Amino acid sequence: MTPLRIQLEANEIPTHWYNIAADLPTPPAPPLAPDGSIVSPEQMGAIFPGPILEQEMSAQRWIEIPDEVRQIYAQWRPSPLMRALRLEQALGTPAKIFYKYEGVSPAGSHKPNSAVPQAYYNKLAGTRRLTTETGAGQWGSSIAYAGQMFGLPVRVYMVKVSYQQKPFRRSMMQTWGAEVFASPTDRTEAGRRALAADPDNMGSLGLAISEAVEEAAADPHTCYTLGSVLNHVVLHQSIIGLEAKKQFDKIGLYPDVVFGPCGGGSSFGGVAFPFLADKIAGDKRAQKLRLVAVEPTSCPTLTKGAYAYDYGDASGYTPIMKMYTLGHDFMPPGIHAGGLRYHGDSPLVSQLLHEQLLEAQAVPQVATFAAGVEFARAEGIIPAPESCHAIRAAIDEALRCKASGEPKNILFCLTGHGHFDMASYDRYLSGQLEDYEYPSEAISESLKHLPKVGA
Amino acid sequence: MTPLRIQLEANEIPTHWYNIAADLPTPPAPPLAPDGSIVSPEQMGAIFPGPILEQEMSAQRWIEIPDEVRQIYAQWRPSPLMRALRLEQALGTPAKIFYKYEGVSPAGSHKPNSAVPQAYYNKLAGTRRLTTETGAGQWGSSIAYAGQMFGLPVRVYMVKVSYQQKPFRRSMMQTWGAEVFASPTDRTEAGRRALAADPDNMGSLGLAISEAVEEAAADPHTCYTLGSVLNHVVLHQSIIGLEAKKQFDKIGLYPDVVFGPCGGGSSFGGVAFPFLADKIAGDKRAQKLRLVAVEPTSCPTLTKGAYAYDYGDASGYTPIMKMYTLGHDFMPPGIHAGGLRYHGDSPLVSQLLHEQLLEAQAVPQVATFAAGVEFARAEGIIPAPESCHAIRAAIDEALRCKASGEPKNILFCLTGHGHFDMASYDRYLSGQLEDYEYPSEAISESLKHLPKVGA
Structure with missing residues (x-):
């Protein structure tokens, strides 16, 4: 039998996370206050505990788990690396397709990879309660789970329209005691x-962030948690790529190209950076390695945004960060991949894309569901x-290989399962799904509102 | 670290299923026509393909996968055997609790363990289409998945009330092309x-079975598939127990008691029979082993039913089988564990319970959700x-161990995840869930309608 699941033993879970900040070709741009002053640890300390702040600013290459x-x-964990042999056969491609499957976590996505250490460090620092915001509920459910694992009460501000229309992730959070x-x-x-x-305000992610941050800032024993960026x-998400590297080692292969979905950038950075480290270190196998962030055409942060200082939230409460952004008041259409509806992106992913060590591509919604069903x-x-x-990007690459005859090794990160997204599949299968291409003028408009400092 | 996940390698997937029919203390009672004549293979052949019929009647101990x-x-697969260390700590029990987790399959339950070989043997036998019925959709989604894996079109008759009220498993089946x-x-x-x-008939499982069987019987190239009993x-489900035994071997332990939920009996037989084989063979470790089928008090087939010949379906279309039954026209209340709402039980499980090699216990609904949340x-x-x-039964056993100080090894089968059952958790968490105890007189009443033959 062709081995389809490349599994590591429990004792092969990496002992350290990989911090790409240690290997950046140029120093990172620090977060700033809107007046241009560097944000102090004390200011951040109002909402984050010490160990988290330390990691946020660390330049240490390996950080012990x-x-x-x-x-x-x-x-x-270790989560499985799967060979998509049946997909290869269906496509008739000479490429080998692999996926790292993060849907095996209790919350069904990669999010617990960071929720668990965030809850742990908060517990360690004496935090007595966690707050966060959530849209459809992927991050909220993960932090509810993680808080429960360490006996930390969790309060989740869930965007009202999701609270009413997507009740099942809410039930999940409540089942875990949040x-x-x-x-x-x-x-x-x-x-x-x-x-x-507006008494009928149905909420927004920006507003929910404001509420969660406000509660954390007001109480010295309450801290705020963020699921990406x-x-x-x-x-924390580097565990994905570190395991994947061990798994490729096991079968004596190395990827030629790595794809990951990219919203706030944490799962993409997580799968890509450990491989990028090889490339930066001059590892021969990684010489031609391509690392591609895949985003929706409806929210084309990396492919059509500006690389500039901007707020992390819609209301302008957070420090400003240097990143690719569509402008903090950019309002993406209501696509079904809620986790990719973010105006900005991880400063680390942004910098490395700007320095051309990463690539980005945008794909339209209907084609992504077609790929998902295939x-x-x-x-x-x-x-x-x-x-x-x-998956869309990986299939397109495999089809290019079919045309060119190249037997590439393609890896993509399968960040989660779709059990809570079946209504979206329903819409796709019944032909009700649409594509959205954001007009360039609208992006130009929202980019006019970037903060002036560092622009 | 205490190893929490006992994982086998891909090459440790068992090569043979275990057939307890080879080790029954007394010969099994054959399926009969209502007139008392033994049902011929030809009659069954109208809806099942040859290789499946062969397995149905086989007395061979090991059958190659x-x-x-x-x-x-x-x-x-192999699916993980997990040590529930955190649950043990929460309960303060000296018992070790293990669970075999079958929710890792694409359909989220143990059902694909049989759906996959059923689709395979049908493909082998030249079947061109599969039919089946489904209530909430666990079996339907598993056979949709399995049919897709072998390129076999699948038609699912889904009880109308579920089709309308539980659309997400329907979407799942359609995503897999059914x-x-x-x-x-x-x-x-x-x-x-x-x-x-009645133009407004909302359907029933019995009626859906009749439709699926009728379509299969009418077309020589269409076969029917059944998910339990x-x-x-x-x-096919013996793969669960066979793997669990290997996993216990790995850590040098052996269970003292095994619990499994029991509706039609396939997952319970699947986890229990490979251990029961040890007991029958006189293995010392299994001398005091207890194997306990756990059912709802609202559908107490094994604990309050009769051991008698009865129809497998509500309408009386199937052959009659010797089994524990509440009577084929027994209508269990609409509890949330839809997979356990069945009037009868596997003839194999029934016979072995009757011969006192197995045990059964019934638990009320609200207490099961309390256990699930815990x-x-x-x-x-x-x-x-x-x-x-x-889980309810395992926790109760662990609490008895706490009282007695016995460090027992408890194993239970975690047959699936609850991602499609969050509405039920909602009802539990909001205090809207109720217990149903079926009045003995009602059971006596439906038992009056057992077929006369062999009674």
């Missing part, structure tokens, strides 16, 4: 202001809409 | 009759409502 975290990881509020709430100043202006989140029918697993973006 | 099936199994019909349909005689009598299904909060995985029955 605490035993307590590895113990929890061991419930589903309190879930439909945002805007009357619990915070930001929420009360929004409700005063920031350096420490990308650091994948499901060949491989069995029904992928999350976010993951379908990487 | 075809490479093509093991290749597909390898996508998620045709799904809301039963009753106007495609079959049985369906048309039901609709003529029959011997060949139990045979498990999810300790171990992370949100279990299917069916699985919660085994």
